[in-house]
Amino acid sequence: RKEVEQDPGPFxxxxxxxxxxxxxxxxxxxxxxxxxxxxxxxxxxxxxxVYSSGNEDGRFTAQLNRASQYISLLIRDSKLSDSATYLxxxxxxxxxxxxxxxxxxxxxx
Amino acid sequence: EAQVTQNxxxxxxxxxxKLTVTxxxxxxxxxxxxxxxDPGLGLRQIYYSMNVxxxxxxxxxxxxxxxxxxKRNFPLILESPSPNQTSLYFCxxxxxxxxxxxxxxxxxxxxxx
Numbered sequence: 002r003k004e005v006e007q008d009p010g011p012f013x014x015x016x017x018x019x020x021x022x023x024x025x026x027x028x029x030x031x032x033x034x035x036x037x038x039x040x041x042x043x044x045x046x047x048x049x050x051v052y053s054s055g056n057e058d059g060r061f062t063a064q065l066n067r068a069s070q071y072i073s074l075l076i077r078d079s080k081l082s083d084s085a086t087y088l089x090x091x092x093x094x095x096x097x098x099x100x101x102x103x104x105x106x107x108x109x110x
Numbered sequence: 111e112a113q114v115t116q117n118x119x120x121x122x123x124x125x126x127x128k129l130t131v132t133x134x135x136x137x138x139x140x141x142x143x144x145x146x147x148d149p150g151l152g153l154r155q156i157y158y159s160m161n162v163x164x165x166x167x168x169x170x171x172x173x174x175x176x177x178x179x180x181k182r183n184f185p186l187i188l189e190s191p192s193p194n195q196t197s198l199y200f201c202x203x204x205x206x207x208x209x210x211x212x213x214x215x216x217x218x219x220x221x222x223x
Contacts, residue, residue, distance in 0.1 A: 007152075009150075033210045034210075035210055035211065035212075037212075042198060042217070042219075043216070043217065044200055044214035044215060044216050044217055045153070045200070045212070045214050046214070047211055047212070047213075050210075050211065088152070088153065090153075090210060090212075092210040097155065097158070097168060097169075098143070098155055098158075098210060098212070099155070099169070100145075100152050100153035100154075100155075101152055102150065102151065102152035103152055
């Protein structure tokens, strides 16, 4: 089993709709979690951090569920510009970082 | 401008010809790392460095070497590249207090024939 897993998608989302997807992690010692956005074959860029139970930034909400070992990302009022691949990462003891394979989101008019 | 730079951005080479991909950051970050990204496999960490002269293996270190002689630079060395090292490579840096908030370089697309 991969240490961090994501549904690859694509999630086809009508413009203006809400989309949510999860990222599961297997290392219960993981301390910090992040969501990154990656546009086609460009570098990932930090979207949100998830240090405790959750975080909200405008239309984006991230939640952490330690009991079930997953984090989620919810995008409200989707824009065409939200089309991208969303990567989650987890980090814990030993400073090793692990990324999921990414979830592709396509927002359509 | 705060940034991570990588060179070259694109490289086509042949099996066995040693190459180095440079990475430099101007943010005085202690933590630096290298990743490769392949379709269906996501980002995988190759090596990381907590500070000058301190490096450690990530998940896929075989066939790669790194060095950290200066804080700002973290070159990736392929002594004898093979076709299975064809990939998109990213260098990243961060501070140790928020070591997971990675700042990525623009990527190097490597093809080994």
